[in-house]
Amino acid sequence: MTTLDERLGALRDGGRRALVPYLMAGVRPDWGRLLEALVAGGADAIEVGLPFSDPMMDGPVIQEAALAALAAGTTFDSVVAELASLDLGVPLVAMTYCNVVYHYGLERAAGRLREAGVLGAILPDLALEELGEWSAAGDDADLATVLMVAPATPPERVAAVVERSRGFVYAAARMAVTGAADGLGDGAAVVARIRAVSRTPAYVGIGIASPEQARAATRVADGAIVGSALVRRVLDGSSPEEVQSFVRGLREAIDHP
Amino acid sequence: MSVMGPPDGRGRFGDFGGRFVPEALVPACLELEAAFAAAWADPAFVAEFHETLRLFGGRPTPVTPLPRLSERLGLRVYAKREDLAHTGSHKINNVVGQTLLTRRMGKGRVIAETGAGQHGVATATAAARLGLECTVFMGEVDTRRQELNVFRMELLGARVVPVTSGSRTLKDAVNEALREWVTCVEDTHYCIGSVMGPHPFPWMVREFQRVIGDEARTQLEELGVGVPDVVVACVGGGSNAAGVFAGFADTPARLVGVEAAGGSAIGHGAPGVLHGMRSMLLQDEYGQIEEAQSISAGLDYPGIGPEHAHLAATGRANYVGVSDDEVLAGLTLLSETEGIIPALETAHAVAWLAGAAGNELAAGTTVLINLSGRGDKDVAQVRALLRGER
Numbered sequence: 001m002t003t004l005d006e007r008l009g010a011l012r013d014g015g016r017r018a019l020v021p022y023l024m025a026g027v028r029p030d031w032g033r034l035l036e037a038l039v040a041g042g043a044d045a046i047e048v049g050l051p052f053s054d055p056m057m058d059g060p061v062i063q064e065a066a067l068a069a070l071a072a073g074t075t076f077d078s079v080v081a082e083l084a085s086l087d088l089g090v091p092l093v094a095m096t097y098c099n100v101v102y103h104y105g106l107e108r109a110a111g112r113l114r115e116a117g118v119l120g121a122i123l124p125d126l127a128l129e130e131l132g133e134w135s136a137a138g139d140d141a142d143l144a145t146v147l148m149v150a151p152a153t154p155p156e157r158v159a160a161v162v163e164r165s166r167g168f169v170y171a172a173a174r175m176a177v178t179g180a181a182d183g184l185g186d187g188a189a190v191v192a193r194i195r196a197v198s199r200t201p202a203y204v205g206i207g208i209a210s211p212e213q214a215r216a217a218t219r220v221a222d223g224a225i226v227g228s229a230l231v232r233r234v235l236d237g238s239s240p241e242e243v244q245s246f247v248r249g250l251r252e253a254i255d256h257p
Numbered sequence: 258m259s260v261m262g263p264p265d266g267r268g269r270f271g272d273f274g275g276r277f278v279p280e281a282l283v284p285a286c287l288e289l290e291a292a293f294a295a296a297w298a299d300p301a302f303v304a305e306f307h308e309t310l311r312l313f314g315g316r317p318t319p320v321t322p323l324p325r326l327s328e329r330l331g332l333r334v335y336a337k338r339e340d341l342a343h344t345g346s347h348k349i350n351n352v353v354g355q356t357l358l359t360r361r362m363g364k365g366r367v368i369a370e371t372g373a374g375q376h377g378v379a380t381a382t383a384a385a386r387l388g389l390e391c392t393v394f395m396g397e398v399d400t401r402r403q404e405l406n407v408f409r410m411e412l413l414g415a416r417v418v419p420v421t422s423g424s425r426t427l428k429d430a431v432n433e434a435l436r437e438w439v440t441c442v443e444d445t446h447y448c449i450g451s452v453m454g455p456h457p458f459p460w461m462v463r464e465f466q467r468v469i470g471d472e473a474r475t476q477l478e479e480l481g482v483g484v485p486d487v488v489v490a491c492v493g494g495g496s497n498a499a500g501v502f503a504g505f506a507d508t509p510a511r512l513v514g515v516e517a518a519g520g521s522a523i524g525h526g527a528p529g530v531l532h533g534m535r536s537m538l539l540q541d542e543y544g545q546i547e548e549a550q551s552i553s554a555g556l557d558y559p560g561i562g563p564e565h566a567h568l569a570a571t572g573r574a575n576y577v578g579v580s581d582d583e584v585l586a587g588l589t590l591l592s593e594t595e596g597i598i599p600a601l602e603t604a605h606a607v608a609w610l611a612g613a614a615g616n617e618l619a620a621g622t623t624v625l626i627n628l629s630g631r632g633d634k635d636v637a638q639v640r641a642l643l644r645g646e647r
Contacts, residue, residue, distance in 0.1 A: 076543055175281055
């Protein structure tokens with residue numbers, strides 16, 4: 001059991017529905033301040049994007065954020081240095097693509113992330129069948145590898161994916177890349193398939209943009225992940241206070257259904 | 258694993274290949290793998306594939322002796338004439354196979370990426386023939402560079418979507434096609450254009466292209482040449498090279514892949530993961546993918562098919578780079594000596610041959626060059642380059 005399993009398990013057992021906002025590291029010079037704003041707004045954990053030049057699973061908003069971060073000179077090293085300097089008090093989960101950690105060296109990348117206080121990692125282009133080398137490095141470093149279940153994942157495969165997922169299971173609400181959408185899509189059905197085989201917390205993401213959607217998601221799941229809607233605001237110049245207020249709105253919708 | 262046999266159960270060629278895709282695409286890849294394996298073992302499917310290539314695709318393409326070029330270079334050069342295939346390049350082989358497979362899987366739509374437009378035009382062509390809906394993703398930069406090919410695809414009933422993300426070229430068109438595929442895997446096949454992407458694509462596309470090498474092997478026998486000393490082809494993703502190499506992998510022939518010097522994934526790349534595969538990639542010290550630079554849009558790709566990375570690692574094939582200037586000289590040389598205007602991509606192979614003749618290739622060496630495509634699409638660009646306009 002990883003530290004992330006313990007932390008998120010305790011959250012669930014305490015009856016709290018998790019709010020997990022996403023922010024791209026390096027998207028703005030004040031991104032560390034923005035992380036603090038997410039916590040102040042009521043985030044239970046944060047997905048921190050490490051930019052990659054070719055983000056296959058991301059829609060236009062997070063692509064734009066990745067390119068902005070790379071143009072500003074953001075690197076794996078600069079991200080872990082900044083994260084190590086912050087004391088946020090909530091679990092951090094890195095989200096990036098295989099090549100970033102493969103090129104850095106799997107053990108070295110897992111070790112550096114964990115040293116910087118990151119408790120988990122999501123690599124959307126790392127399918128279950130290719131997990132071996134990375135998950136060994138992650139497990140050794142106490143870095144939880146979070147896997148995704150998609151609406152297209154067949155039932156027999158759901159069990160295998162969930163069994164190998166650490167911390168939580170990412171329940172994709174729709175067959176789409178990241179980006180704002182309407183409603184909960186297939187979120188409820190995907191969560192039900194996860195719940196049928198495991199007690200690991202299931203968090204719904206992909207297209208969750210509004211307080212209403214976050215509320216709907218956390219009625220069926222243990223948590224909600226909000227990415228593009230928040231990153232759009234960051235790209236459009238929202239202040240840390242405005243970002244905090246947006247997250248506060250999500251928090252209130254989740255806590256007061 | 259035999260040389261150029263099937264990959265292992267995880268889709269690996271040695272250390273390369275695999276299936277690095279989002280979970281949403283895994284079921285579609287598994288379905289495709291099963292469907293292709295069944296189809297390729299089904300004599301009726303294989304017969305329909307070959308018959309379609311014969312009656313529609315213009316196969317078999319001839320092997321042409323190139324006497325004047327041979328005399329100029331002091332070699333014995335033969336050309337496999339993929340430039341004479343329907344739509345003007347080897348791309349038709351792959352799309353005929355994949356569209357027949359699409360229909361067999363009960364899907365009514367294909368999507369594709371394209372760089373120069375050759376694969377897009379070929380896909381639109383094969384889709385039109387089977388009445389499949391077709392959408393082609395093309396970098397916005399390339400839609401401007403290859404305006405006529407955009408119109409060709411539209412004439413063939415396809416929809417062309419300009420890609421405005423990233424560098425707006427081929428690699429971004431692949432990203433966008435993969436993103437689109439996530440939303441429509443149920444009824445849509447991704448007709449990938451080269452021996453790249455997640456398993457089973459690199460294997461499947463090579464199998465659909467091996468008709469090039471298999472035909473050439475027989476044709477050279479019939480010409481009394483036998484197995485050539487050298488087989489050479491240009492390489493972007495590497496489908497024409499994989500196809501011709503497959504026919505000679507079990508012979509002593511030296512296999513040479515020619516990359517653009519500015520897009521040389523084997524020469525200047527490092528192992529990495531992109532577009533669903535582990536292969537050699539142009540990338541910076543943090544694993545960010547770098548843009549390839551080439552005179553030819555078709556070779557403007559920062560990676561290479563995983564089987565080529567494996568053939569390079571094991572030494573079964575060599576990969577070399579040539580400069581844009583050498584390519585232009587190669588194009589002119591083949592045009593003037595043999596009356597064949599090759600595509601800029603293909604001219605890379607000619608350029609290497611011209612440079613190697615009398616150096617690493619001894620006089621009298623027998624060479625099979627794969628003439629992967631014809632140059633009509635590049636004529637305006639070549640005219641501008643030769644007149645010093647860019």
